[in-house]
Amino acid sequence: MTPSASSRPELSADLTEDKFLRWYWRRDELAGFARGRGIRATGSKDLLSARIAAALGGRKFEEPEPRRENGRQLAGDLSATTVIPAGQRSSQVVRAWMTEQIGSGFHFDVEMREFFSRSDGTKTMQDAVDHWHATRGLGARRIDDQFEYNRFTRAWHEANPNGSRDALLTAWRDYRNSPVDERGRA
Known part of the structure; x- marks a missing residue:
């Protein structure tokens, strides 16, 4: 039975790229479909959807360049003057120190994840604390x-x-x- 134009179809190789892109798919559905078709099933949901759409459209998919991160990450004892290396991840070490400074309400929200990931090696942990306080009360975040x-x-x-x-x-x-x-x- 062919689904109507407004009925969610089964995720199958028979879908056109356009029809695939019209619908919401859970990441686990996409990953299972990709594995079954020999499509790389790793990465974000958006990346996985783009790979599948390209395959359904008969196009070659150009994988994005991997992020180049500095190998050095913060570890051990941190202080307010500790310099944050370029490409610092939102690690448990950083979380623990930030929680000590801010309290149990600390979490890696969009603003804090971006602060650390965009670090260029010139900011300190005190800058991170200051950034946390400066970005509170901004209302609902995107x-x-x-x-x-x-x-x-x-x-x-x-x-x-x-x-x-x-x-x-x-x-x-x-x-x-x-x-x-x-x-x-x-």
Whole structure:
């Protein structure tokens, strides 16, 4: 049976690239499909989707250049004057020190992940603490595109402050099972 234009199809090699891109697919669905077709199944959901779309469209996929990171990462005892090396990851060592300075409310949100990943070797751990405090109270932060469920959930709760979890999950299933070009952005 052929699905209608607004019915979510099965993820199969018979899909066209355009039809594939019209629908929401979970990462585990994409990875399983990719493995079954000999497509590399690693990386972000966006990267995996791009590989599959290229394969379905009969195009060669150009893998992005790997990020070049400085091999040196912070370890051991840190202090406010410790210089953050270029390419520092959001590591457990950094998390522990930041939590000591800020308290249990510290977490690696978008602002902090970007602060560390964009470090050029001139910032200190005190700069990181200052950045944390400077970026609090900015209101709701943007949720990256790959976290579509999180974006949907935030918007749904804003529109339905007294809504139940079951109602949220029903709305998410309806949203997810609608073509991208036919659903309203939640």
